[in-house]
Amino acid sequence: MKPARRQRLILIILMVAGITSAVGFALKSFNDNLMYFFSTSDVVAGKAPKDSLFRLGGMVVKGSVERPDKDIKVRFKLTDYSQEVTVEYSGILPDLFREGQGIVANGKLDGRGVFVAEEVLAKHDENYMPPEVKASLKGPKQN
Amino acid sequence: MFLIPDSIGRWFHRMASPPHFYALTEQLLPWLTALFWLFLLPGLYGGLVLAPPDYQQGDSYRIIYIHVPSAWMSLFVYVLMAVSGAIGLVWRIKLAEIVCISSAPVGASFTFIALVTGSLWGKPMWGTWWVWDARLTSELILLFLYLGVIGLYSAIDDKRAAAKAVAILALVGVVNIPIIHYSVEWWNTLHQGPTVTKLDKPSIHISMLVPLLLMAAAFKLYYLIALLQRARLELLQRERNAQWVKTLLKDN
Numbered sequence: 242m243k244p245a246r247r248q249r250l251i252l253i254i255l256m257v258a259g260i261t262s263a264v265g266f267a268l269k270s271f272n273d274n275l276m277y278f279f280s281t282s283d284v285v286a287g288k289a290p291k292d293s294l295f296r297l298g299g300m301v302v303k304g305s306v307e308r309p310d311k312d313i314k315v316r317f318k319l320t321d322y323s324q325e326v327t328v329e330y331s332g333i334l335p336d337l338f339r340e341g342q343g344i345v346a347n348g349k350l351d352g353r354g355v356f357v358a359e360e361v362l363a364k365h366d367e368n369y370m371p372p373e374v375k376a377s378l379k380g381p382k383q384n
Numbered sequence: 385m386f387l388i389p390d391s392i393g394r395w396f397h398r399m400a401s402p403p404h405f406y407a408l409t410e411q412l413l414p415w416l417t418a419l420f421w422l423f424l425l426p427g428l429y430g431g432l433v434l435a436p437p438d439y440q441q442g443d444s445y446r447i448i449y450i451h452v453p454s455a456w457m458s459l460f461v462y463v464l465m466a467v468s469g470a471i472g473l474v475w476r477i478k479l480a481e482i483v484c485i486s487s488a489p490v491g492a493s494f495t496f497i498a499l500v501t502g503s504l505w506g507k508p509m510w511g512t513w514w515v516w517d518a519r520l521t522s523e524l525i526l527l528f529l530y531l532g533v534i535g536l537y538s539a540i541d542d543k544r545a546a547a548k549a550v551a552i553l554a555l556v557g558v559v560n561i562p563i564i565h566y567s568v569e570w571w572n573t574l575h576q577g578p579t580v581t582k583l584d585k586p587s588i589h590i591s592m593l594v595p596l597l598l599m600a601a602a603f604k605l606y607y608l609i610a611l612l613q614r615a616r617l618e619l620l621q622r623e624r625n626a627q628w629v630k631t632l633l634k635d636n
Contacts, residue, residue: 368587
């Protein structure tokens with residue numbers, strides 16, 4: 242390779258490496274701001290904001306969904322498999338909302354430590370399979 | 385020798401001769417088009433008819449057969465654009481510059497399709513058209529990078545200087561590619577994790593995976609066809625004063 246070309250190639254490699262490390266450091270320092278939602282453990286540990294809106298994500302605990310006043314208001318527990326947080330929501334739930342499903346709720350904590358949601362989004366998982374396969378999976382292995 | 389073996393270098397230089405490229409691609413294009421249909425039609429039929437509905441999302445998951453291949457292509461085309469831009473910068477090969485700039489509109493279209501189909505999919509499944517999570521935002525930045533490349537190229541009149549500027553912009557944006565791919569692993573996002581592009585076994589049933597891979601192959605071929613057509617046009621424009629173009633025009 243001719244020296245001029247080699248020099249240009251090295252220059253390009255250095256440029257890309259420099260930008261990558263710069264962006265890498267920037268992303269690392271903004272790491273918390275890039276999180277789309279807080280986990281339930283964060284909320285229990287008091288890391289979530291107290292008086293402002295934030296998003297809370299987790300799995301809906303099986304058997305925890307109830308409608309206390311027999312109307313549109315629904316109450317359920319969210320978990321990240323270590324801590325649980327109770328969520329209340331009045332409104333229409335997305336189609337994919339069900340027990341054992343991941344969701345992201347936007348809202349704030351009230352005085353009782355209950356998360357009052359203004360919006361609930363369903364977070365679907367990366368698994369795709371026909372219903373029959375899902376049914377046969379359910380038998381031996383509960384998850 | 386430094387980094388690149390001699391034989392590959394020679395092959396590049398031969399491929400990079402404009403008349404050779406123009407003649408070769410003319411012969412190649414019908415075959416590529418035939419191959420494209422050969423993958424697209426079974427892919428569409430398999431995805432829309434043969435594949436079973438999903439256990440959670442029913443039939444609406446079928447948008448995956450457009451969304452996922454376009455999202456893959458949006459990343460693939462960008463990497464190819466940046467690499468050919470770098471080759472153009474280092475070796476000053478005119479054809480590499482042309483491949484770089486001809487990739488941009490195709491990549492931008494794939495990115496746009498990925499964003500739109502994702503939005504259409506998000507509304508019924510997540511309950512929202514758009515959220516500012518890391519995956520969606522970084523993919524939107526990718527669209528702006530493509531648009532920046534296209535805009536920069538057309539803003540500079542001297543096309544050799546424009547190609548250099550564009551290559552540098554493309555190389556700067558390369559850092560976004562791993563961010564898009566790993567965004568769903570590094571941060572909490574509403575978008576779910578990868579289904580196919582991971583070291584683990586794909587978490588999609590084989591009957592749904594096969595049409596997806598067929599569609600991915602079809603999209604790759606489509607890109608190749610669109611790229612070659614754009615590149616041929618760009619080449620003719622840039623070489624309009626060259627002898628081989630004059631002879632070509634006289635012969636037709």
